[in-house]
Amino acid sequence: MKSIKEMTQGELAAFIQSHLWEKGIDFVEFPPGPLAVGVEPVKQVNELKFSTGMLRIISPTDCVKDRLAGY
Numbered sequence: 781m782k783s784i785k786e787m788t789q790g791e792l793a794a795f796i797q798s799h800l801w802e803k804g805i806d807f808v809e810f811p812p813g814p815l816a817v818g819v820e821p822v823k824q825v826n827e828l829k830f831s832t833g834m835l836r837i838i839s840p841t842d843c844v845k846d847r848l849a850g851y
Contacts, residue, residue, distance in 0.1 A: 789828050796828075796837075817845045 787795065815822040815838065822842050828835040838846070 792826065793828055793830075817842050818849045820845075 782791065815825070822838050824839050824842070825836050826839070828837070
């Protein structure tokens with residue numbers, strides 16, 4: 781499997797759809813900026829362009845770190 785960094789926009793959109801939406805996961809978070817995990821700023825934000833607008837997502841690593849920082 782390719783890493784997120786190696787995926788094209790279409791592949792990433794298909795990955796998100798197959799792993800989230802089709803499994804009934806509808807968790808989306810819109811945090812205020814600037815984005816940070818604990819006190820560490822988010823290093824990379826991936827962007828997906830759709831006809832309805834742009835979707836910005838953080839890396840899987842930063843996502844897991846963010847979830848763990850809450851404990």
